[in-house]
Amino acid sequence: MKRKTIKTPQTLKGVGIHTGEVCSITFKPSEQGYISFIRTDLKAEPIIALAKNVSSTLRGTNIANEKAEVHTIEHVLSAANGLGITDLIIEMDGPEPPIMDGSSLPYAKAMLEGELKEIDQTAEVLHLEKEITFQDGDITYTANPCQDFKITFVYERKGHPLVSHQEYTFTLTPESYLKEIAPARTFGFEEEIAFLQANGLAKGGSLENCVVIKKDGFSVPLRFDNEMVRHKILDLLGDLKLTGKVLGPMHITCKLGGHKTNVAFAKKLTEEN
Numbered sequence: 001m002k003r004k005t006i007k008t009p010q011t012l013k014g015v016g017i018h019t020g021e022v023c024s025i026t027f028k029p030s031e032q033g034y035i036s037f038i039r040t041d042l043k044a045e046p047i048i049a050l051a052k053n054v055s056s057t058l059r060g061t062n063i064a065n066e067k068a069e070v071h072t073i074e075h076v077l078s079a080a081n082g083l084g085i086t087d088l089i090i091e092m093d094g095p096e097p098p099i100m101d102g103s104s105l106p107y108a109k110a111m112l113e114g115e116l117k118e119i120d121q122t123a124e125v126l127h128l129e130k131e132i133t134f135q136d137g138d139i140t141y142t143a144n145p146c147q148d149f150k151i152t153f154v155y156e157r158k159g160h161p162l163v164s165h166q167e168y169t170f171t172l173t174p175e176s177y178l179k180e181i182a183p184a185r186t187f188g189f190e191e192e193i194a195f196l197q198a199n200g201l202a203k204g205g206s207l208e209n210c211v212v213i214k215k216d217g218f219s220v221p222l223r224f225d226n227e228m229v230r231h232k233i234l235d236l237l238g239d240l241k242l243t244g245k246v247l248g249p250m251h252i253t254c255k256l257g258g259h260k261t262n263v264a265f266a267k268k269l270t271e272e273n
């Protein structure tokens with residue numbers, strides 16, 4: 001498998017969901033062998049998208065170096081993972097990518113608009129030799145060698161009248177990613193919004209970029225009946241990009257995972273294999 005980048009730079013602009021700050025993000029061609037983020041508003045080195053650089057996983061995945069931090073990078077990285085992009089420079093003039101519509105589809109479309117291009121170098125593929133498991137309380141991950149790359153995700157919100165249990169299995173190709181996963185939006189529960197805002201989060205959240213789940217309905221019409229579990233797969237694909245490798249054929253099953261455990265599992269995958 002060859003490494004992949006884009007041919008022409010593409011820019012998107014908008015508000016970050018947690019910081020509420022307006023930011024321009026530009027995807028640029030690269031042949032450096034990895035994905036990096038550059039804060040053009042700061043004098044700082046690029047931050048490489050690797051699990052060891054994760055600085056926080058509170059409601060999103062942030063990475064940092066000594067002088068700069070970028071927040072909520074998982075949807076952008078998910079788009080790159082979904083399309084098989086291995087090499088990319090991502091410039092941002094603020095701390096957090098624009099949330100756009102809350103899904104990864106706008107990023108994936110921008111990357112496709114920039115035209116994918118193969119680099120004449122073999123990608124570093126993580127081939128699984130044996131089963132790898134990870135557990136943290138009720139949260140579990142297993143990865144088994146398989147023919148394709150698949151994810152089964154089990155999402156639960158025990159006792160909730162609308163989203164108590166959702167389960168979905170997804171086999172990754174660029175086409176299936178664009179159709180089944182990329183459109184699934186960020187969601188939050190009505191009762192949590194006050195807590196998030198008290199903690200300085202969700203300042204940029206709105207009806208345009210987030211599905212708010214109430215006891216008796218959703219703030220906007222859903223794109224899929226099981227949009228929540230699809231978004232959990234979207235997030236997991238983004239966090240797994242922090243392995244810095246292309247994940248080879250394997251079946252990952254995740255129950256109840258979130259950003260913190262996704263990153264721990266990404267570390268385990270790279271360390272134990």
Ligand SMILES: [Zn+2]
Binds near residue numbers: 074075186235
């Ligand atoms: Zn997300």
